[in-house]
Amino acid sequence: MAEQMTGAEMVLRALTNNGVTHIFGYPGGAALPIYDALFQQDAVQHILVRHEQGAGHMAEGYARSTGKVGVVLVTSGPGATNVVTPLTDALMDSVPLVVLSAQVSTTLIGSDAFQECDTVGITRSCTKHNYLVKNVNDLPRVLHEAFHIASSGRPGPVLVDIPKDVQFAMGTYLGPDEIGTTRHASYHPATDGDAAAIAAAVDLMLRAERPVFYTGGGVINSGPQASERLRELAELTGFPVTSTLLGLGSYPGSGPQWLGMLGMHGSYEANMAMHDCDLMICIGARFDDRITGRIDAFSPNSTKIHVDIDASSIGKNVRVHLPIIGDSGLVMAEMVRIWRSRTNAPRTEALAPWWEQIAKWRAKNSFGFTNSTTTIKPQHAIKRLHAATKGRDVYVTTEVGQHQMWAAQHFPFELPNHWMTSGGLGTMGYGLPAAVGVQVAHPDALVIDIAGEASVQMTMQEMSTAVQYKLPIKIFILNNERMGMVRQWQDLLHGGRYASSYSESLPDFVKLAEAYGGKGIRCSDPALLDAAIAEMLDYDGPVLFDCLVEKHENCLPMIPSGKPHNEMILPDFTEAIGDIIDAKGRQLV
């Protein structure tokens, strides 16, 4: 029903019509009409953040743990520029976000007005799409379209810039069904894969002797049913499964065919299986440089099938033999159907030599480490944290660096949407606000941010948001008093000259937690670790856990820069770490 209302009221109506119950934001001059409309309704709850970057990452955590669109509301100028990092993060990791930014009035645009910036210009390259709405009657269509574009196809962030006079103006509101945004003139993302291509893929799978499933965030983004199809497909075929950092949880970490994460800090068996396979079935992953290592030596003898909803991901970095453009869940469902129509018997015998080979690689125990009774090893801390939370509904977020890789290696996930980390952009400061967003979506779940002492300080102010909304997030800081990954690379590449990688003048995290109104716990003794973790988990409120760990632990295994998969450094590596990377590899990041 067409209804007259102000632009600000349209925003709230469009949010409820699109199923939004929570938004993350920060007010300001240009956004005041929308805030006034927010104040006069109850359907949408607003979470007041401390910095707009926090709002963006909270919305990302919310979106990734629910599969819904995360929504952010910010003011013009600095409000908008502060969400550029989360927008870029969401674009790289395909997270559905709708960011509503206020803008100065249309009459002031271009005059360098107070808190004016070219928001659509600044965010054009870090959004899937963006809009500046100059006429209030365009606003309903644009808002519905924004939700449709953010959540369909390869998900991503969409920004809608709304000038203040448009928020005040009266116009005609139409709902999503009345406008029919799904019949968009030029935006038609692929869904079903080509049937002949899927049948050809199954033919290749039926003949494969050394196959591997290489799965990514696309399986998670396709929804929980896609993870179910992956599990079904893995069981039917008997093929090993590995996954990217963003794909963790789509196949259970306790599953018999699980090889562990692949890539730069992935397991030896996963990377060797990728290198030596005869058939690679890539589903919803994009052959990122952290995965491939040296690209001209990447899996030299395999036939590659690539399933992706984004055609431009196919053939971008690696030449594939059989592209399938479509939704990973739908394509896998079709693969399951065709496989069943061809055979009932698993190909156990044909795959036996391959599994024997994998067992030999597994025996290297590439995630192994030397434990200590005097200092807490970071890997050990994560293993104990996992043991203490087993059986609970636990969601994990991370910051970026060594702790993130150790979490991916040592904290196995059984379910999709339970692991939130910044993969593509590698945004330090992601984990704490993301945990807040996850906790908002899942008030009764256990939400843990596995953090580093450097990263966590980038968005520490959101601790205040957690306290305000009584969100009992647990921030588990692996404190080595160093930017550990930077230090590790300085060891590898720069002769151990630790330029600016020492965390000088650290705050007292226990006192800091108390200053925010949360709880602080410190532990440096391996013998007391379990009790301290239990204390953290038992506390009903936000906790900063300062876990003092071994300071110079390197994150291994590792594919050094410029090396192929089969030249990984393993934990028992004894040569000088500074001598492995050649001159060309030094240029790489």
Next chain:
Amino acid sequence: MNAHLLPTGSPYFSVPETQLPERHTLSVLVDNEPGILARVVGLFSARGYNIDSLTVSETEHDRGLSRITVVTVATPKVLTQIKLQLARLVPVHKVHDLTAEGASLERELALIKVGGTGEPRSEALRLADAFRAQIVDATTESFVFEVTGKPSKIDSFIALMAPLGLIEVVRTGLAAISRGPKGM
């Protein structure tokens, strides 16, 4: 202008390039909305693609559509990426590779100002006639010629005018359309 030879800045991709770069004309049908040109041009600069020529104008007012003709030089692998990346933009309706899809017509218009008196002036007039250039402005010591044709024809006309008193040149960039009855 050699950006196409380095698909990205990362040496991860420093695979010896075995394919040779080719010049292709792409026709891109887009919504005529604010920022669309910035979106397309931004895509080319952000991903290190090459633009040799770019022509934009509204072509179907009722449907609010514009056509962008872009000439790019890239290896076949990068060309495929360019087309897929363009197609991924929300306001892009269609991307056609006119060079790959068979016969197409390519035209460009140039306005060329030539100064001089006496024999060079007469020679410029004779050449203009041979190239079917129109005189659209004249003074006793200058002409502005309008010449239309394939870019190569315009190149040769400009080259011939150079020694005869060429003052300045403006070119529209390429407009291209496929031959035959079918449209985009």
